[in-house]
Amino acid sequence: MLKDITIGQYFPMNSVIHRLDPRFKIVITLIFIVMLFTGESFICLGISAVYTLIAVLLSRIKFKMFMKSIKPLMPFLLITAVLNLLFMGDGEVYFHWKFIKITSDGINVSVFMIIRIVLLIMGSSLLTYTTSPITLTDAVERLLSPLKRFKFPVHELAMMMSIALRFIPTLIEETDKIISAQKARGAEIDTGSITNRAKNMVSILIPLFISAFRRADELATAMECRCYNGGEGRTRLRQLKSKLRDYTALSVTILFFVCVILLNIFI
Amino acid sequence: MAVLKTEQLTYVYSQGTPFEKTAIDHVNLEINEGEIIGIMGHTGSGKSTLIQHFNGLLKATSGKIYLDGKDIWADKSEIRSVRFKVGLVFQYPEYQIFEETVYKDIAFGCKNMGLDEAEIKRRVIETAYDIGLPEEILEKSPFELSGGQKRLVAIAGVMAMNPRVLILDEPSASLDPAGRDRIFDCIKAYHKKTKNTILIVSHSMEDIARFADRILVMNNAGVFCFDETEKVFSRAEEISKIGLDVPQITKVFLELKKYGLDFGKKVYTVEYAKELILKNLRERGIVC
Numbered sequence: 001m002l003k004d005i006t007i008g009q010y011f012p013m014n015s016v017i018h019r020l021d022p023r024f025k026i027v028i029t030l031i032f033i034v035m036l037f038t039g040e041s042f043i044c045l046g047i048s049a050v051y052t053l054i055a056v057l058l059s060r061i062k063f064k065m066f067m068k069s070i071k072p073l074m075p076f077l078l079i080t081a082v083l084n085l086l087f088m089g090d091g092e093v094y095f096h097w098k099f100i101k102i103t104s105d106g107i108n109v110s111v112f113m114i115i116r117i118v119l120l121i122m123g124s125s126l127l128t129y130t131t132s133p134i135t136l137t138d139a140v141e142r143l144l145s146p147l148k149r150f151k152f153p154v155h156e157l158a159m160m161m162s163i164a165l166r167f168i169p170t171l172i173e174e175t176d177k178i179i180s181a182q183k184a185r186g187a188e189i190d191t192g193s194i195t196n197r198a199k200n201m202v203s204i205l206i207p208l209f210i211s212a213f214r215r216a217d218e219l220a221t222a223m224e225c226r227c228y229n230g231g232e233g234r235t236r237l238r239q240l241k242s243k244l245r246d247y248t249a250l251s252v253t254i255l256f257f258v259c260v261i262l263l264n265i266f267i
Numbered sequence: 268m269a270v271l272k273t274e275q276l277t278y279v280y281s282q283g284t285p286f287e288k289t290a291i292d293h294v295n296l297e298i299n300e301g302e303i304i305g306i307m308g309h310t311g312s313g314k315s316t317l318i319q320h321f322n323g324l325l326k327a328t329s330g331k332i333y334l335d336g337k338d339i340w341a342d343k344s345e346i347r348s349v350r351f352k353v354g355l356v357f358q359y360p361e362y363q364i365f366e367e368t369v370y371k372d373i374a375f376g377c378k379n380m381g382l383d384e385a386e387i388k389r390r391v392i393e394t395a396y397d398i399g400l401p402e403e404i405l406e407k408s409p410f411e412l413s414g415g416q417k418r419l420v421a422i423a424g425v426m427a428m429n430p431r432v433l434i435l436d437e438p439s440a441s442l443d444p445a446g447r448d449r450i451f452d453c454i455k456a457y458h459k460k461t462k463n464t465i466l467i468v469s470h471s472m473e474d475i476a477r478f479a480d481r482i483l484v485m486n487n488a489g490v491f492c493f494d495e496t497e498k499v500f501s502r503a504e505e506i507s508k509i510g511l512d513v514p515q516i517t518k519v520f521l522e523l524k525k526y527g528l529d530f531g532k533k534v535y536t537v538e539y540a541k542e543l544i545l546k547n548l549r550e551r552g553i554v555c
């Protein structure tokens with residue numbers, strides 16, 4: 001079911017990772033991503049993997065949940081890996097047939113890339129799994145607030161983001177309901193021929209768009225009724241305060257990052 | 268023989284995640300051909316989950332479900348034919364409408380059944396007539412209609428498939444009293460004409476009492492009671508305890524009984540109450 005999509009989902013718990021300041025978490029995640037892509041050898045990747053593993057364990061979120069977020073991207077992963085495997089030219093040749101060559105380089109690159117992307121997904125899932133969407137957008141707004149000076153609509157951007165995040169589960173639920181309703185009328189959605197399925201997509205998309213527009217309209221009215229007029233002069237219910245543990249987490253991340261850079265230089 | 272039967276039916280949402288929730292828990296039911304069953308229960312008691320099992324939209328976590336004595340999941344590829352035999356009208360069915368004309372939307376289910384054009388046309392026109400949609404509406408866009416009319420169109424779409432069991436999930440939710448009466452009248456007329464089995468989820472006790480043969484009361488994912496209408500409402504106090512209400516008129520009569528005025532019968536509808544009171548007065552020689 002669509003319900004099982006876990007990207008962008010939040011698991012309310014009370015681990016160390018959950019309690020970190022969301023601003024720090026975002027910055028840490030960014031450093032982590034850069035670290036993943038600067039690492040050029042398997043050792044660097046191993047360090048990133050260790051880092052990810054520690055964070056995952058600390059979050060106390062079941063490993064299965066991460067597998068779930070990787071699953072939908074599996075086909076994409078496999079296709080790129082196979083392409084790399086077949087067409088990377090250099091290194092020792094293991095197998096050769098017409099224009100297809102499997103080489104040691106090919107294998108290395110595909111494995112490297114798969115691990116890198118899996119770690120990327122795990123790390124970024126960890127951010128959304130452990131941070132509620134509201135705090136997340138709050139933090140984005142804070143982090144971007146220096147840009148306000150250049151007339152960049154930071155508040156509007158954050159508001160749009162939080163509304164979008166807020167409506168992902170709603171729309172997924174809605175889609176589920178519409179699919180069920182059309183299936184109840186005998187529509188073939190996950191069975192039958194491709195053309196039939198494509199035709200039946202219309203029966204899902206039209207009601208979905210109508211309801212999305214209706215919701216947007218209702219939300220706009222509701223916001224106006226509560227005198228919403230942008231970010232000017234708004235105060236916050238939740239104040240973000242950074243604590244010692246936030247700085248510790250940041251320092252540890254930077255330490256890992258420095259290790260990766262040093263290894264890159266010396267290996 | 269029972270047309271629908273469940274055995275230890277259990278369904279768990281999001282199994283294995285922190286959001287795990289048992290929505291129905293070991294439910295055993297038997298529903299006979301031609302019956303009208305009313306389904307009641309507080310919000311979240313598992314009514315919608317239960318009925319989505321009857322046409323195979325949800326597959327039970329454990330337990331079995333039989334249609335005409337045959338396990339509906341015996342052959343997975345046959346599940347679509349189950350959906351033609353057991354028609355399900357969702358809550359707020361007007362949100363499933365998508366075709367350009369009312370005619371096409373009502374015909375959608377029939378078309379999926381693979382009926383020929385002539386038969387589809389016959390069914391659509393007949394159903395629209397039965398349900399009281401004027402013929403000129405058929406060529407209009409469904410999005411021009413009022414909320415109540417849209418809902419009728421959506422219900423007609425399932426009725427036109429002529430399922431042996433018709434299930435409706437809160438068909439009268441958020442309609443005004445006139446719209447509500449209209450829907451219930453349509454369902455009643457449909458039952459009279461087709462003699463098909465009907466299951467109807469509703470919070471409107473008055474309506475359920477008026478035409479259900481038996482009432483299923485759900486509470487916390489389980490069956491609280493499943494019995495003839497009369498017997499269910501005679502347990503008014505227990506039912507109020509689980510957050511449901513018996514019809515107002517029944518409450519009045521239960522209260523009257525406390526004051527020693529016992530009519531000896533269970534009363535659920537205002538019409539019947541009127542009849543009973545008049546009869547009683549006549550017996551006492553008072554004419555009005």
Ligand SMILES: Nc1ncnc2c1ncn2[C@@H]1O[C@H](COP(=O)(O)OP(=O)(O)O)[C@@H](O)[C@H]1O
Pocket residue numbers: 003280281288289290308309310311312313314315316317
């Ligand atoms: N798609 C879903 N995912 C997870 N939980 C659900 C879902 N649908 C319903 N539930 C939960 O299952 C329980 C039963 O819901 P439902 O069958 O809709 O009850 P009712 O129709 O009686 O109000 C509720 O507690 C509800 O929160």
Ligand SMILES: [Mg+2]
Pocket residue numbers: 314315316358436
């Ligand atoms: Mg419901």
